[in-house]
Amino acid sequence: MILTKIFDRIMDLGGDFEVIEFRIGKRKKDYSYAKLVVKGRNENHLNLLLEELYRLGAYSPEVNEAKLVPAPADKVLPDGFYSTTSHPTSILINGKWIEVQDQMMDKVIVVDKESNSARCKFINEVKRGDLIVVGEEGIKIKPPERPREGAVLFEFMASKASSEKPSVSIVRQIARDMYEVKVKGGKIAVVAGPAIVHTGAAFSFAKMIRLGYVDALLSGNALAVHDVEYALFGTSLGMNVENGSTSLKGYRNHLAAINEIMKSNSLSEAVKKGVLKKGIMYECIVNEVPFALAGSIRDDGPLPDVITDVVKAQKRYRELLKDVKLVIMLASTLHSIAVGNLLPSTMKVVCVDINPAVTTKLMDRGTAQAAGIVSDVGTFLPLLVDELEKYPIKINK
Amino acid sequence: MILTKIFDRIMDLGGDFEVIEFRIGKRKKDYSYAKLVVKGRNENHLNLLLEELYRLGAYSPEVNEAKLVPAPADKVLPDGFYSTTSHPTSILINGKWIEVQDQMMDKVIVVDKESNSARCKFINEVKRGDLIVVGEEGIKIKPPERPREGAVLFEFMASKASSEKPSVSIVRQIARDMYEVKVKGGKIAVVAGPAIVHTGAAFSFAKMIRLGYVDALLSGNALAVHDVEYALFGTSLGMNVENGSTSLKGYRNHLAAINEIMKSNSLSEAVKKGVLKKGIMYECIVNEVPFALAGSIRDDGPLPDVITDVVKAQKRYRELLKDVKLVIMLASTLHSIAVGNLLPSTMKVVCVDINPAVTTKLMDRGTAQAAGIVSDVGTFLPLLVDELEKYPIKINK
């Protein structure tokens, strides 16, 4: 993969290159070899490019010696110090490549001129006068080759799902992405779970619909029931969403919400009659956003609007996904995976869930282009709608 | 536990009661028995109280019959329908208690007058004319007794850790709590992990310190290093925190940040020299908020301010926790558990982590009074600081 990474990196950094020679290792243990001419915009740019490529495992035929600068004090590094990778590394000293001992990541390389040896040191081990490698010249890295046999065990995992990402900036990027899809006349489908209501984000989601950012809602019975319960009684499963307290006789509200819709025969009738006056389903109905509520075996009720036959529900989902440009999945394992199975690999998908296993499962099932964001919809959605409101009010609907 | 629950519930609802008789079952299978006189503020209030108590397993000696109302239509319930629990239930019909069949939670009870039987029905099974139990009279519930022997297996779990809670209202409550601690002159200690910087919430946390809501910071090397990296280079582990991109040569920033502080010999020297001009550690130093950075075996560097001996670090933590009224733990497993072990059970603790296992672990180790909030600090902290800013600017420092 190294070569691919090198090509990509050159292009990412705005450089140019030509392949002069190219030999691929055909047998299990062969090395591949490629000779490139790399061109930068100017000398500085070229140096930058080369430093990056050295780090990836490339090296120049006309190599300079590794530069050494003494440490100015105990535990203090010279500026420009070279920070190591965990890959086997050699440095060019007095015309000879010597291998660095004790290879570890994020350390510095200290050279012992007498023994002509080099090793990785922790910053807290550095002594005044230690000869530290600086810059990127005279350094050769050998990333591990992809093992070709008997390697099953060590191929299992290459995870990058992580909650350690800058959340507010992610929110900003998703908002911009949504806005851009809409100004170009594209459609956005949202797959949503009941945690949106539980975590107090129903109001934000309703606003997102009102702002025109939702062209189709794909969900199940639970979201609609919780939303109606919240709209009618201010509770979600009997818990007061404003202050987290359990409301008196709140345990009835769930079933009572279902009963109110049963009386009206459908959600849209309930809106027409003035029974349902706010919330997510209300906004869908008055803004004519089509929705599909798929039945599941754990449903209470279910509401008359729910498609209880899962094969029919799948068909309706597919109809709603026609011509969609962006799918946003919010805190819904079952429906997110169902929708993931229906999408081509070219579809952009954003999946927000507090449980990393959901985004992992999406990937395991092939929806590889998903941007998996491990976050809390209860805090994520209010911030997202804040960002969306910063854009010009009238999106192209 | 039923009796305890009943006492508590009466008091919660503002009622009064007197214990007339009280017998406790001494042998494994004995029932306990208590006779109470319950007093409400008026008839309505009393009825409310009684309904709640019936639900908990109490019943009145002068019971009325269960009220039955026919369903007005298929799948539609009469108003005031009784919503079931999963506990064994009997109803009083024609002077006889009959046991409800097919007991399930959140269903309704339908009575068959001919066979003198009753059973739980799903709302979608209800037929027009079905006799549905309404109200709370004539209903007797028998919660399972606490099993007394051989019950090891079924005592393992009684979890309530959950991310399905209304997040924005939680944020509001914590802000109010923090404000109230401060206006009374109380101290707040914050235990913080590096994810605060990774998720882009360093700015919010720095503001929280500036606002005066942090009286002590308990953390480790990583938070300080990431904070310094972000303050000096705008990155966290080389990732641009504003837009999530990997910055060029960003891999060096982590070590370079450490090196800058090494040059100054300490964080406070770095602030004095004008090297460190913003961020979490900067705010602590200029606002004279004491901090303790405890060393850990995974540290890079570590910074000169880090207490590398863990026994000494524990002592310093304890000094900083003196007279503290509220401890807030933000995305830090190791230090949160360490602090949890140092706190008396009377201390208020709020623990915010995206991983439910952290709050669970805190509990397993005895910090039972922790409010565990499963959320994303990257979205949680900005919302919290927004709330804190709504309070009068000058808190009692």
Place this chain on the structure above:
Amino acid sequence: MILTKIFDRIMDLGGDFEVIEFRIGKRKKDYSYAKLVVKGRNENHLNLLLEELYRLGAYSPEVNEAKLVPAPADKVLPDGFYSTTSHPTSILINGKWIEVQDQMMDKVIVVDKESNSARCKFINEVKRGDLIVVGEEGIKIKPPERPREGAVLFEFMASKASSEKPSVSIVRQIARDMYEVKVKGGKIAVVAGPAIVHTGAAFSFAKMIRLGYVDALLSGNALAVHDVEYALFGTSLGMNVENGSTSLKGYRNHLAAINEIMKSNSLSEAVKKGVLKKGIMYECIVNEVPFALAGSIRDDGPLPDVITDVVKAQKRYRELLKDVKLVIMLASTLHSIAVGNLLPSTMKVVCVDINPAVTTKLMDRGTAQAAGIVSDVGTFLPLLVDELEKYPIKINK
């Protein structure tokens, strides 16, 4: 709750007691008071009982002084040392109750005779000659009262879901429980997810059916499809279950498995025709174990045996749960929660899932009697079946 705990603990330990006096605090801040006579089997037993009760917050009217023994060496405690709780604690010294300073859990109490004070010390702070409290006498603990108002925030969590439990002994207990249900002629229902096949435990599960420990299988399309794929091709989603490698053209196997069953019109026809010769579904069919496969919107196929209408599937699940004494849930979120909603609170439930959120969710929805075991079905089931095989072969079917 303290009183309840004391009653329970006395009975657990085989003691006896009589309530002499009992006053309950009626107003928010009142204390409750109870006077008991506690009887042990002999003096030793009584002392044991009393020590436990002191720890829970009880204390004797005729209290002895706290016993003090000097530490024999630095960092070494006298035998019988008292290990602290995190609750506010007082000790009786020279006839006066003095409050222990620096209250922390799992520490020792050191008394300073001169200042007549006591404080918690870490074991590493203990100096030779320090007067350490030993035994349980002369110690009074005051557990925090249940806060009665404004306490919403601090009531959220009381978790005990934990993976830190002795797994092999749990396995043994569940096996015994299953055996005991069966010898009494009881029925066991199993709710199962496809991870059983993915993790290579299909063979163990098939054996469990053959041994007669499964009286009903409640699952969905995915389990059956994966099981058939594994039975026909040795793969699960194209991955060779024996060695974890991806098999050539394995991506087709999933759909090909469905197609083979489609050709036979049903699983039982496929068994009759000799197409399906082993596996979970095969064992159900030849052992006449009834099963229900509920449809879900994410299904591929689905198989002809799947009940695609979720309301009908719910009914079928309920039929299969009739007269069941024990429900075992294995790695299936959706179906486990669906079944949890259908069970009375008296039903014994064991739920095994690697994701702690599943057992937490079960609890949040009311199935409070579940024994939640956070483990890996792929390693759990083989160990369980090993244990089951140790019981006399012919269970009462």
Place this chain on the structure above:
Amino acid sequence: MILTKIFDRIMDLGGDFEVIEFRIGKRKKDYSYAKLVVKGRNENHLNLLLEELYRLGAYSPEVNEAKLVPAPADKVLPDGFYSTTSHPTSILINGKWIEVQDQMMDKVIVVDKESNSARCKFINEVKRGDLIVVGEEGIKIKPPERPREGAVLFEFMASKASSEKPSVSIVRQIARDMYEVKVKGGKIAVVAGPAIVHTGAAFSFAKMIRLGYVDALLSGNALAVHDVEYALFGTSLGMNVENGSTSLKGYRNHLAAINEIMKSNSLSEAVKKGVLKKGIMYECIVNEVPFALAGSIRDDGPLPDVITDVVKAQKRYRELLKDVKLVIMLASTLHSIAVGNLLPSTMKVVCVDINPAVTTKLMDRGTAQAAGIVSDVGTFLPLLVDELEKYPIKINK
């Protein structure tokens, strides 16, 4: 990356190839182009190779038409049906490439001869006589290109960490790997957390040491304290490990275990004196397996053997990792990440943890070669030791 994948796949399958022509797209939107001659061992083998390559996006200059076979019955596919990917796909019909509509994964392609169109169909939508694409000829797939600009958002995640792997076969592979390292005279280091004791696997781990499979143990205070508590009292944090019950006065055992070692001044003295007679630490001492217990701020005690200065502990860890060939990490977040930072990228690492976040964190910090196994050590270790015992008793120590 497509080309790299194609080269790799050919070699994996035992084929050979020559690069005839090779042009790389230099600008952001350019395509890359490569012309290969592929050689198989025989015609069958070549066909197999080609089918795989087509699937990866390659296609042959002399393409045949897509083969169509009518469905034999409703919902039944012809044998050899082509199972789709989620990538945009075209098929060659009557000499023209037509694009497949409704592209979804794991479906079949149905061709409408009249309209000369093709679309993906669910198996349950297939009608008798539908013309279904079979085989792999005449099919062209276009995987999405790696987006080159503004792509930050959609690069976040490429997770494969998963618990849905065949556990028993993984156990077998790890055992074989361990055996192979040992017979070649290699060293194995184990990083271990206290959950090993909690989950009842201490006995298995002790046996693994006795069998000679552990050459160094890297851990912390908690593992040793729990192990000693279990060895002396049969409990772990006061819980009886055999049956999961809480033992009487068990809360003292943790501290009492520490005190017993304090009396002896070290673990090895305690072994010498006959105080410590079994368990993990005991086996290390009698089998002369070196260990390092690194201090952490949450430690109780700590034991005299613990290195409380983290910088010194890091050094000791590094000494123990010298010449190690395989590192096994068992249920220890802190120490696993610490060790991960000390390893070169060429080191083989196996990490077993029930929390997927641990393996994810290991990866995020650069230990990319880790095999992350999401499992329960309590069930995993007994199975692993069972496997290890199957190998010839005397490994080369």
